[in-house]
Amino acid sequence: xxxxxxxxxxxxxxxxxxxxxxxxxxxxxxxxxxxxxxxxxxxxxxxxxxxxxxxxxxxxxxxxxxxxxxxxxxxxxxxxxxxxxxxxxxxxxxxxxxxxxxxxxxxxxxxxxxxxxxxxxxxxxxxxxxxxxxxxxxxxxxxxxxxxxxxxxxxxxxxxxxxxxxxxxxxxxxxxxxxxxxxxxxxxxxxxxxxxxxxxxxxxxxxxxxxxxxxxxxxxxxxxxxxxxxxxxxxxxxxxxxxxxxxxxxxxxxxxxxxxxxxxxxxxxxxxxxxxxxxxxxxxxxxxxxxxxxxxxxxxxxxxxxxxxxxxxxxxxxxxxxxxxxxxxxxxxxxxxxxxxxxxxxxxxxxxxxxxxxxxxxxxxxxxxxxxxxxxxxxxxxxxxxxxxxxxxxxxxxxxxxxxxxxxxxxxxxxxxxxxxxxxxxxxxxxxxxxxxxxxxxxxxxxxxxxxxxxxxxxxxxxxxxxxxxxxxxxxxxxxxxxxxxxxxxxxxxxxxxxxxxxxxxxxxxxxxxxxxxxxxxxxxxxxxxx
Amino acid sequence: xxxxxxxxxxxxxxxxxxxxxxxxxxxxxxxxxxxxxxxxxxxxxxxxxxxxxxxxxxxxxxxxxxxxxxxxxxxxxxxxxxxxxxxxxxxxxxxxxxxxxxxxxxxxxxxxxxxxxxxxxxxxxxxxxxxxxxxxxxxxxxxxxxxxxxxxxxxxxxxxxxxxxxxxxxxxxxxxxxxxx
Numbered sequence: 001x002x003x004x005x006x007x008x009x010x011x012x013x014x015x016x017x018x019x020x021x022x023x024x025x026x027x028x029x030x031x032x033x034x035x036x037x038x039x040x041x042x043x044x045x046x047x048x049x050x051x052x053x054x055x056x057x058x059x060x061x062x063x064x065x066x067x068x069x070x071x072x073x074x075x076x077x078x079x080x081x082x083x084x085x086x087x088x089x090x091x092x093x094x095x096x097x098x099x100x101x102x103x104x105x106x107x108x109x110x111x112x113x114x115x116x117x118x119x120x121x122x123x124x125x126x127x128x129x130x131x132x133x134x135x136x137x138x139x140x141x142x143x144x145x146x147x148x149x150x151x152x153x154x155x156x157x158x159x160x161x162x163x164x165x166x167x168x169x170x171x172x173x174x175x176x177x178x179x180x181x182x183x184x185x186x187x188x189x190x191x192x193x194x195x196x197x198x199x200x201x202x203x204x205x206x207x208x209x210x211x212x213x214x215x216x217x218x219x220x221x222x223x224x225x226x227x228x229x230x231x232x233x234x235x236x237x238x239x240x241x242x243x244x245x246x247x248x249x250x251x252x253x254x255x256x257x258x259x260x261x262x263x264x265x266x267x268x269x270x271x272x273x274x275x276x277x278x279x280x281x282x283x284x285x286x287x288x289x290x291x292x293x294x295x296x297x298x299x300x301x302x303x304x305x306x307x308x309x310x311x312x313x314x315x316x317x318x319x320x321x322x323x324x325x326x327x328x329x330x331x332x333x334x335x336x337x338x339x340x341x342x343x344x345x346x347x348x349x350x351x352x353x354x355x356x357x358x359x360x361x362x363x364x365x366x367x368x369x370x371x372x373x374x375x376x377x378x379x380x381x382x383x384x385x386x387x388x389x390x391x392x393x394x395x396x397x398x399x400x401x402x403x404x405x406x407x408x409x410x411x412x413x414x415x416x417x418x419x420x421x422x423x424x425x426x427x428x429x430x431x432x433x434x435x436x437x438x439x440x441x442x443x444x445x446x447x448x449x450x451x452x453x454x455x456x457x458x459x460x461x462x463x464x465x466x467x468x469x470x471x472x473x474x475x476x477x478x479x480x481x482x483x484x485x486x487x488x489x490x491x492x493x494x495x496x497x498x499x500x501x502x503x504x505x506x507x508x509x510x511x512x513x514x515x516x517x518x519x520x521x522x523x524x525x526x527x528x529x530x531x
Numbered sequence: 532x533x534x535x536x537x538x539x540x541x542x543x544x545x546x547x548x549x550x551x552x553x554x555x556x557x558x559x560x561x562x563x564x565x566x567x568x569x570x571x572x573x574x575x576x577x578x579x580x581x582x583x584x585x586x587x588x589x590x591x592x593x594x595x596x597x598x599x600x601x602x603x604x605x606x607x608x609x610x611x612x613x614x615x616x617x618x619x620x621x622x623x624x625x626x627x628x629x630x631x632x633x634x635x636x637x638x639x640x641x642x643x644x645x646x647x648x649x650x651x652x653x654x655x656x657x658x659x660x661x662x663x664x665x666x667x668x669x670x671x672x673x674x675x676x677x678x679x680x681x682x683x684x685x686x687x688x689x690x691x692x693x694x695x696x697x698x699x700x701x702x703x704x705x706x707x708x709x710x711x712x
Contacts, residue, residue: 003712071709072709072710072712073696073709074692074695074696075617075620075621075693075696075697078621078696079620079621079624080624084625084626084628084629085621085624085626085629086621086624086625087625087626087629087630088626088629089629092677092681093681093684093685094681094684190709190710192709198712199712247623247624248624249623249624249625249626249627250627343706344695344696344700344701344704344706345691345692345695346692347695347704348691348692348694348695349687349688349691349692352687353687354596354597354598354599354668354687354690354691355596355597355598355599355600355601355665356600357600358597358600358601358691359598359599359600359601359703360600362601362695362703362704363703363704363705365704365705365706366705366706391628393628395626395628397628434672456677456680457672457677457680457681457683457684458680
C-alpha cells in the first residue's frame with residue numbers, strides 16, 4: 001500500500017504556494033509577517049503566528065520535495081536537499097558543512113536527535129552573554145510544548161548495531177550513555193533520515209508546522225532566494241527575492257517583491273547573517289556573522305567480526321556525554337559522542353584514500369562502525385568560532401579557523417572514540433585521518449593518535465550544526481538581536497533561528513531552535529497586536 | 532630533474548598562494564593563461580551539463596586509478612563512464628561559486644603552463660601511467676601548499692562519491708541498497 005503524502009493532499013485541497021522556477025512574470029506578495037527560511041525556526045514561527053490570526057508568507061530558497069520524491073538515494077538527496085548541492089564548505093575547503101535547503105530546511109534531512117538545550121549552556125548565556133529570559137525554568141515549558149508537538153520521545157526500539165557500540169563500550173568502561181530522544185511518529189526504523197523521510201514518520205516542518213500554516217491560509221513561496229532586505233529609516237520595507245531554476249542553481253531572472261508589516265529571518269547560521277550583510281543592514285559594532293559555531297566533528301572507524309550494517313536502522317539512538325562537562329562549562333574543548341549512518345558515498349569519503357586501499361575498506365562496509373564527536377565550541381576564549389563573509393557573487397561563506405585549543409579537543413576525541421570502540425568489541429580501529437590505518441589494540445591506537453599530524457585536509461572534518469552569527473543578547477555592542485530576537489537596529493525585523501545562539505549548544509540543536517523560536521514567536525504574536 | 536614551481540621560494544611562501552577557495556594571485560595567473568591561450572573552455576562537453584571537453588582527458592585518466600580494486604578490471608571502462616556521468620550531475624547541482632572553483636581546479640590540472648610544474652606530469656594526461664597519477668596524488672596530498680592539499684581532497688571526494696552513489700558499486704561493498712517502500 002502506498003504511503004500517504006499529506007503535503008500533496010494539502011496542495012490538492014488548494015493550499016497557496018508559489019514555485020519560483022515556474023514564474024513567467026515578476027510577482028509582488030503581501031503578508032502580515034514574511035519569514036525567510038522554512039526550517040526549524042521559520043516553520044515553528046509560521047505555525048504560531050498563523051494560529052494567532054496573522055497572514056504569514058514563508059519564503060524558501062530550496063525546492064519543494066515531499067515523501068513521494070524521496071527515493072533513498074544519496075546522490076539525489078545530496079544534490080536536491082542540501083545547501084549548495086552538498087558543496088557547502090568552510091572557506092578553506094577543509095570542513096564539509098551539511099545544511100538542508102528545501103521546504104522544511106535542515107529538519108527535512110537531519111537524523112532526528114532531539115535534545116533540550118543543556119542547563120549549563122543556558123546558565124552560561126545568562127552569565128556571559130547578557131541573555132535574559134532564557135533560563136532553565138523559562139525554557140522548560142517551551143521545550144515541553146515542542147516535544148509534544150513533534151512527537152519527541154526516547155527511542156524505545158533497540159538501537160541498531162552501529163549505535164549499540166556506544167552502549168556496549170560505555171558499559172564496559174563505566175562511562176555514562178543514554179538513549180536519544182527522536183522526533184518521530186510511527187517510525188519504520190529504516191535509516192534514511194538524511195535523505196528525506198519516505199514515510200512521513202519524521203516530524204519535520206514539512207509534515208507539521210508548514211501544513212498547519214497553510215491550512216490557516218498562510219502562503220509558501222519556494223525556489224526563491226531572499227536577495228536583499230530593502231531598508232528605510234531603521235525599518236525593513238520589503239524583501240527582494242530572485243526566482244531560482246528547478247535545480248536551485250541559477251536565478252531565472254524573475255523577481256519577487258515581498259511587503260509585510262514584520263519580517264523574520266530564519267535561514268539559519270550562514271544564510272541569515274549572509275542576508276543581513278548583502279542588505280548592508282546597520283551593524284554599528286560589526287557583529288553580523290561573527291561567532292559562528294559548528295560543533296566541529298571528527299570521526300573514528302571500527303571494524304567488527306559481527307555484522308553492523310551501518311546503513312540500516314534509526315541513524316542515531318545512543319549517545320554519551322561522559323566527556324561533555326568533565327572540565328566544567330568553560331574548560332578544555334569538550335564533546336558529545338554519537339554515531340553517523342554510513343551509506344556508501346559518505347562512507348567512502350570518511351574512509352578516505354582511493355584505489356585498492358579504499359576498496360578493501362569499502363568491501364568491509366557491512367562490518368564497519370563509525371563514531372563521531374561533536375565539539376562544543378564557543379565557551380572558551382580560545383574558541384571564538386568563525387565569521388561569515390560574502391563571496392564576490394554575494395553568496396555567504398564561513399571562514400572557520402581551527403585553533404590549537406580545538407585541535408587538542410579533536411585529538412582527545414580520537415582517543416575517547418578509539419577507547420570506546422575497542423571496549424565495545426571492535427577488532428580494529430582507524431581515526432578518520434589521511435595518515436591513519438587500522439590498528440588492532442588500544443595501545444597501538446593511542447600511539448597512532450598521539451603521532452598524528454592534526455592539520456587541515458589530513459584530518460577529515462565536518463559539521464551538521466551551524467549556530468550563531470546573529471547572536472542574541474541585551475548589549476548591542478556584542479549582539480545582533482536582543483533576547484526576544486528583535487534586531488537591535490531595525491524595529492520590524494526579528495531573527496528566529498539557530499544563528500541567535502551566543503555559543504554552540506553542546507547537543508544536536510534542533511529542539512533548541514524549536515523551543516527558543518516557539519517562545520520568541522509567541523511573544524511576537526503578542527507584540528503585533530499593538531499596531 | 533624538472534624544475535618545480537612549488538620549490539621556488541616566491542611560490543611556496545605560505546600566504547602568497549593561499550587558495551582559500553577564491554580568486555588569488557595564482558588563479559588570476561591561470562585565468563590570464565587561459566585567456567592568453569585563447570581557449571577559454573567554458574562550454575559543457577556534448578551530452579554533459581557541467582564538465583567541459585578540456586576536463587575529460589584528465590578525468591578519464593585519473594578515475595580508473597581511483598577505482599582500482601573497487602571494480603573488476605574489465606568493468607573499469609564502463610565504471611569510468613558511469614562515474615563521469617554521476618560526477619557531472621553532482622557538479623551541475625553545485626552552487627555557481629563552488630562549480631567555478633571546481634572548474635578552476637580542473638584548469639590548473641589540465642593547462643600546460645600549470646600542469647607540468649604543479650603535478651609532475653609533463654606529457655598529456657592520456658599518456659600518464661597509473662604510477663604517474665599515483666605520484667601526482669601523493670605529491671598534492673603532501674604539498675606544503677593549501678591550494679594543492681585542498682585540490683587533492685576535493686578531487687578524491689568528487690570522484691569517489693560519484694562512483695559510490697551508483698547502484699553498480701554497491702554489490703562490491705556489501706550494500707544491498709535502499710529498502711522498497
